[in-house]
Amino acid sequence: MIDLIAEMFSYPFMVRAFIVGTLVALCAALLGVSLVLKRYAMIGDGLSHVGFGALAIATAFNASPLIVSIPIVVFAALFLLRISESSKIKGDSAISIISTGALAIGVMIVSMTTGMNTDVSNYLFGSILTMSQSDVRLSIIISVIVLILFVIFYNRIFAVTFDESFARATGVKVEIYNMLIAVLTALVIVLGMRMMGALLITSLIVFPALTSMQIYKRFLTVIINSALISVVCLWFGVTMSYVYATPTGASIVICNIIFFILFTIIKKVFDAKIHKSK
Numbered sequence: 001m002i003d004l005i006a007e008m009f010s011y012p013f014m015v016r017a018f019i020v021g022t023l024v025a026l027c028a029a030l031l032g033v034s035l036v037l038k039r040y041a042m043i044g045d046g047l048s049h050v051g052f053g054a055l056a057i058a059t060a061f062n063a064s065p066l067i068v069s070i071p072i073v074v075f076a077a078l079f080l081l082r083i084s085e086s087s088k089i090k091g092d093s094a095i096s097i098i099s100t101g102a103l104a105i106g107v108m109i110v111s112m113t114t115g116m117n118t119d120v121s122n123y124l125f126g127s128i129l130t131m132s133q134s135d136v137r138l139s140i141i142i143s144v145i146v147l148i149l150f151v152i153f154y155n156r157i158f159a160v161t162f163d164e165s166f167a168r169a170t171g172v173k174v175e176i177y178n179m180l181i182a183v184l185t186a187l188v189i190v191l192g193m194r195m196m197g198a199l200l201i202t203s204l205i206v207f208p209a210l211t212s213m214q215i216y217k218r219f220l221t222v223i224i225n226s227a228l229i230s231v232v233c234l235w236f237g238v239t240m241s242y243v244y245a246t247p248t249g250a251s252i253v254i255c256n257i258i259f260f261i262l263f264t265i266i267k268k269v270f271d272a273k274i275h276k277s278k
Contacts, residue, residue, distance in 0.1 A: 126249030
């Protein structure tokens with residue numbers, strides 16, 4: 001085991017994968033709890049498709065994928081939040097419109113420029129080989145900013161997650177904090193796409209939160225355990241990808257599925273024991 005760890009960390013791309021992956025997994029898990037509780041979890045799916053369209057544009061113009069994707073996906077997150085709150089097009093419908101439109105634009109741009117090559121496959125399904133040194137530096141900076149902002153505004157995020165009406169009545173500017181959650185989610189989506197891929201990044205947001213909620217009920221406890229589950233699944237997934245040469249994103253998702261099943265079984269056993277004791 002020690003030899004395997006030493007071997008993995010002898011490769012710079014594996015070091016980059018573990019560093020960026022751990023930070024992104026933490027950010028995704030923290031935001032995922034709020035998104036799941038607000039029944040807005042599929043925002044990750046919509047924004048990831050927007051991210052794919054942005055990456056296609058960056059590839060077509062030989063620009064930096066992260067620098068191009070971040071402002072586009074952030075704008076899409078704010079636009080999605082706006083139209084879902086102030087128009088007749090609500091939540092899932094708004095996400096569907098934006099995600100399918102962005103994906104179609106991305107596919108069209110790719111087909112007219114580079115074609116469906118390996119880079120496109122990496123963007124769709126994820127690859128630990130796609131992260132450059134500059135991407136790692138930018139990812140670390142943005143991830144740290146996301147974590148700091150979440151900690152600073154934790155109480156406000158907690159308030160708008162559970163009861164927006166009460167939070168508004170107590171003077172909390174709900175719209176601003178909903179925008180903050182949307183922007184932070186957009187940043188995490190862009191960072192995570194390089195490793196997880198556009199089609200799998202949503203799982204990094206949804207699975208840890210749902211898994212933790214199987215057993216834990218308090219908001220803070222769910223967040224802490226969600227973060228732990230997310231990081232552990234990422235480590236196992238990346239290791240599995242290295243050892244068995246499997247796709248990184250898919251390996252991480254499979255680990256999350258296994259944890260979800262285990263926690264569900266534990267919950268059922270625990271509930272059965274309580275029922276018998278009564």
